[in-house]
Amino acid sequence: MHRDLVEALSEGELQPLREWLTGNQVETGTLHELPQWDSARFPELLPSSRRLADRTDSATAEILAQLPKAAAAPGGVPLLLLFVLLSVESEWEISYHYQPMWDTLSGARNCLRDHGAMVTGEDAVLARAVLAMMESLAAQISAENAMTTGQLAAQEAALDTAVAKSREAAGLAGRAAGEYPDLSAFLVDRAAECETYNTAVGAAVHAVRDFLATGASLDHAIANLEAAEGGEEITDSVYLSELRANRFSLMALNGVRHEPWLRIDQGKIVYLYPFATRGVPPQAVLNSIGEGADGWRLGGVEPLAVNSSLKLDDVWDGSDAFKRHYDGALVSLPGVVMCGTDGEELGRFQAEIRFSKLGNHHVRFTSDITNVMPAELYAMTLRAAPEHGAVRVTFEGNPYTVWPRLADLAVQLAEDACRRLRETEATAQADVVARQGMFQLVVTVDAASTTPGPASSLPRREVRTVSDLFKAVGAQVLTNPVTYLIGSLAEWIRYATDNELSSTTTGLIGEQTVRTSNTTVIAALGAAAFTQGTRGSVAEFAASLDGLFAGWSLELADHYERVDGFQTRVDAAERHQDMSAQALSALSRELDAEKIRLNDFATGARSTIALIRSPSLMASPVVADSLRLVLEHCGFQQRVAELNAMIEEVADEQLGVTIEKLARQREEQEAKEEERRENRQRAKLEVFLAVIAAAGVSGIIQVLQAGFFESDGAATWAVVGVAGILFVALLLGLLLWPRSRRNR
Known part of the structure; x- marks a missing residue:
């Protein structure tokens, strides 16, 4: 039973299962779209920032609506859940929007928890096996989320959960082998593959944590990854590619275990999210801010201060003939706190919105860099991107309004500011242009050192030249753009320090500015702090x-x-x-x-x-x-x-x-x-002249006859009358004669 379906699924073909469900009256369209971030069936919470509304209830309701139809066929409910599981897996391959995937998996679990009584026997056992696979998948997605946020401990814990749930799924699926041998074997094999993969990756994460903390060798973890990659349990090409990518990263780390590692002792990182206001001139925007921004609520909080200047140094006081210069208004906001999904604090940021006279407005988050090793610096840079994993971003003093990442908060602030501008008559037509992916990082390195390995506790050697800075392990984090995705552990170690994605400018006293598509790094070792203000403002x-x-x-x-x-x-x-x-x-x-x-x-x-x-x-x-x-x-x-x-x-x-x-x-x-008008006038004239001609000729003859036969005086008056009639006719002809409008 179900052998053809299982064979197709083993080849990665989902369509036969979809057709089987459709043949049993199950509506698969909405089910397939449940985990898709861009589904037209499920509205977004904020379209511009792509923050998605919770879909758990929608998923529960949709799966519940299809459950009785599937339950009418042998193995129908497990296959229905398997279709949902594979739909989530398919979406996971192409999207970093994890929340709709988690919501879909949670909805399936809630549905079976509350309405599982309609499923009995080995169908119920297989359904529980698929639910366990769903929980394993949810944990794997959580592990990837933790990897993209630099939380190795959370990643390892999620992978351990994925392993445990895979084992549970295999045990449950094995109990249904009597009635559903093909489907049972398929689930057992998938669960075993998942367990082997996550066990190997979990061990690798643990080894990397030890490596970064103590410099311990990665040889054993590399061997484990290689064994999993070459074993018989894993046949999925995606899993194999990820094992290989992780192995290469660990080999690269292991190869530089005893080389000098970069440590940023003192610096600053600025997260910039540019936006524009349309429909009103920049000066009108500044006027509205000066008049009432201190009472606005932006992102659920009120500004700490509103300043009529950007607080730039006097190097920006240029000599433009029209007295134009770069300045604007500054709206200071409460501090921002970022925490991981496990509650661990990841960072704190100063927050402000800068409005410019030139129109180059931006949301700005700032954080200090102190005693940071490459892996931590890499995690800090990733926080700028919309692809950053879901965390908890809140304002200090307002923990109830939460954003999943800095990019979401930045867009929210820009949109809120525009909404408040529209409340003023002078800026009522204001519209905002803001996107998550439109971000820039500015990193300033004031002081750095190297350690003889990855452990931060090792002895430090001061870095005094930019050349030495960029030779150290980890410098590649400074010379590459923030990536749009991460495919392996410590992926940054495989980046090239010298690459075509960056360009370098050397300035006074040897400082260097490295520019990529979304980052600017200012390396000015040993420079006085006040001199960095100008360099930073230019960048x-x-x-x-x-x-x-x-x-x-x-x-x-x-x-x-x-x-x-x-x-x-x-x-x-x-x-x-x-x-x-x-x-x-x-x-x-x-x-x-x-x-x-x-x-x-x-x-x-x-x-x-x-x-x-x-x-x-x-x-x-x-x-x-x-x-x-x-x-x-x-x-x-x-x-x-x-x-x-x-x-x-x-x-x-x-x-x-x-x-x-x-x-x-x-x-x-x-x-x-004009031609039609001339034709009409000519026709009128011709009619008029015809009438004149018809009536006039006979009248003139009568007048002349009467005058000539009465007396000499009457004849004279007859001639004068006829002349008058001819004159009037001529005058009317001239007045009615067609003329070109273009000559008027």
Whole structure:
């Protein structure tokens, strides 16, 4: 029984099982979408930040609705649960949004807990086996979540749970071999494979923890991984690739066990989340903040302070001819606390929102770096990304409002600020452009040392040159961007220090700035603390420009859509020829207004870009050069070129062509209407003249006859009367003669 289904599942084919369930009246569409983060059936809590609403109740209700249908067929309920399990596994392969997966698995467990009475016999035993596999899968997802947050202890604990639940599933499945031999064997094999894999990885995590704490050898853990990889229990290609990736990472760690390891003794890490406000000028935003931001609630808390300055040093007091400079307003917020799912505190951050006169606004979280080894530094950098695992992020004093990561909180703060701006009449049209993935890290290294191995307790040797800094084990964390995914333990050890993803600038007294797509590292060993303020502000300024460009791009997208709408209307008018010249003139005025709006936007954007490029933005030519180099390395020029190309495309290739086409249509339509008007006037004239001719000729003859036959005086008056009649006819003819409107 079920042999064909089991054989297909063994080959990774889910469709036959789906068809079998459908044949038993089970509706599989919603079931399959339950764990999908982007499912249209389940609304998001915050669409822009992709924080997902809890789906546990939805999953419970949906599985319960299908349970009686499945229960009518032998083995139906275990197969229904297996379909849900495999749907979650499929989603896990492509998504870092773990919550919908956990919710789906929890919903299945709740459903069987409360309504399992309808399942009896060996069906019930197999159903419990699949539920145990679900709990094992939930623990594996928790282990990956812990890995992406740098919580090795939590990862090891989750893997131990996964192993225990796999053993439980195998034991339960074996008890149903009598009635369902094929399905039982399939579940036993999967459970055994899962147990072997998680046992090997769990041992590797434990070994890495010991290695980082004491420098203990990883030889035994590497051998275990190799044995699991080459054994017969694991056949799944995904599992095998992960074992291999972990083995390579442990081998790389083991190979540098006795080399100098980097230790950041003192530094700072800044998490920047740029955003833009559209629909209102930046100065209006600053005015609204100055008038009432101290009473706002942002992310559920009130600001600690609102400052009308960004508190920049005087190097930003430039010499722009139009008195423009970089400054703005600063909204300081309570401190932010990040804790792991097990309650362990992972970090504390100062939080603020910076609003700029130039429009490069950003949410800013800051944390000190003290006595940090590479693995810890790597975990700290990962906290910026939307791919960071789910943790608990709260404001101090408000533990009840929780975000799963810093990126979610940052987007929430930007959106809340925009909502409050819309409460003021001057900024009622404000709209926000904020995305989780639009982040930048700025890391400052003030003091560093090396230890002869990974243990932080080993003797330290002060690092005095940047060259020595980047030679130490762990420096690759500083020279690579924050990754969008993690595939193995201590994956950072396999990163290359010298790579094409980063660029380096050397400044005064040997300090170096290393720039990647989402990080800036300032290594200025032995520099006085107050000198770091300028370097940091330059790096943060360049990093914050992402929001400005995002806002401009969206503004251009709006222009594009409006122009596209104009094109559609103009093309329709050309096809149907049903628009009057007056309607075409009105449409032309709309196009002219759009052209003015686009020109105003382009002028404003290019003016801001010119100021950013200008040496007059900074008071110091040396600092201006530093900013120029940072901008070059962050692709500023390329983004400007792309923006200009988009402006030209909308202005010339779309709007210009549309205006020209409309002008031709308008001219043709006016000519047609003028011709029709002239024809009507000519017809009127001809009728009038015909009447005059008919009545006038006979009348003139009568007048002349009467005058000539009465007397000389009467004849004279007859001639004068006839002349008058001819004069009036001539005058009316001139007045009624058709004229071209274009000559008026």
